[in-house]
Amino acid sequence: QKEVEQDPGPLSVPEGAIVSLNCTYSNSAFQYFMWYRQYSRKGPELLMYTYSSGNKEDGRFTAQVDKSSKYISLFIRDSQPSDSATYLCASGGSQGNLIFGKGTKLSVKP
Amino acid sequence: GAVVSQHPSWVICKSGTSVKIECRSLDFQATTMFWYRQFPKQSLMLMATSNEGSKATYEQGVEKDKFLINHASLTLSTLTVTSAHPEDSSFYICSASSGPPNYGYTFGSGTRLTVV
Numbered sequence: 167q168k169e170v171e172q173d174p175g176p177l178s179v180p181e182g183a184i185v186s187l188n189c190t191y192s193n194s195a196f197q198y199f200m201w202y203r204q205y206s207r208k209g210p211e212l213l214m215y216t217y218s219s220g221n222k223e224d225g226r227f228t229a230q231v232d233k234s235s236k237y238i239s240l241f242i243r244d245s246q247p248s249d250s251a252t253y254l255c256a257s258g259g260s261q262g263n264l265i266f267g268k269g270t271k272l273s274v275k276p
Numbered sequence: 277g278a279v280v281s282q283h284p285s286w287v288i289c290k291s292g293t294s295v296k297i298e299c300r301s302l303d304f305q306a307t308t309m310f311w312y313r314q315f316p317k318q319s320l321m322l323m324a325t326s327n328e329g330s331k332a333t334y335e336q337g338v339e340k341d342k343f344l345i346n347h348a349s350l351t352l353s354t355l356t357v358t359s360a361h362p363e364d365s366s367f368y369i370c371s372a373s374s375g376p377p378n379y380g381y382t383f384g385s386g387t388r389l390t391v392v
Contacts, residue, residue, distance in 0.1 A: 252319075266319065
């Protein structure tokens with residue numbers, strides 16, 4: 167079992183829809199959870215960063231961590247065509263490296 | 277915020293030649309740098325982890341003699357693809373971390389290598 171699992175999609179939604187992206191992780195020692203966005207032929211950019219359980223909101227984006235079920239989510243409200251990208255989740259502990267999911271390709275249709 | 281500069285953005289080289297890719301942390305000291313490879317429509321594949329002043333740790337299946345990594349300072353790591361072949365054509369991305377516990381990874385913009 168991979169340490170971080172992510173459905174690769176692709177996921178296609180109409181403009182304005184709420185998007186839900188999800189990952190699961192297996193290592194209960196993980197404390198740091200991140201979401202990266204990668205546009206085609208670009209390096210990933212950090213979108214959201216959360217520590218431990220709970221929600222974090224930034225504009226149209228909400229990151230959610232449920233440590234009891236080892237579940238990580240990213241919600242995008244009022245999705246826009248410019249949100250079309252690959253979204254990667256990542257998790258890590260206080261030592262060691264971040265482990266990345268495979269990425270979910272999102273397409274928001276106008 | 278933290279910025280990582282990667283150079284060049286793209287390079288075309290002849291088969292059998294070597295190519296060097298640079299990764300610099302511009303406004304922070306990167307204790308650890310990571311090199312990834314990404315094939316079209318696929319996720320990041322970690323190739324190696326390097327800590328400043330020590331030898332890189334390579335992932336299983338990555339040839340250390342082919343992909344030479346040097347992390348001589350806290351702001352610079354280089355990846356040299358030696359004796360490149362067409363199958364080495366890929367998108368190479370570096371990332372840098374200032375270290376745990378409150379760390380994040382900052383990625384470079386990537387280098388597209390085409391070997392002809």
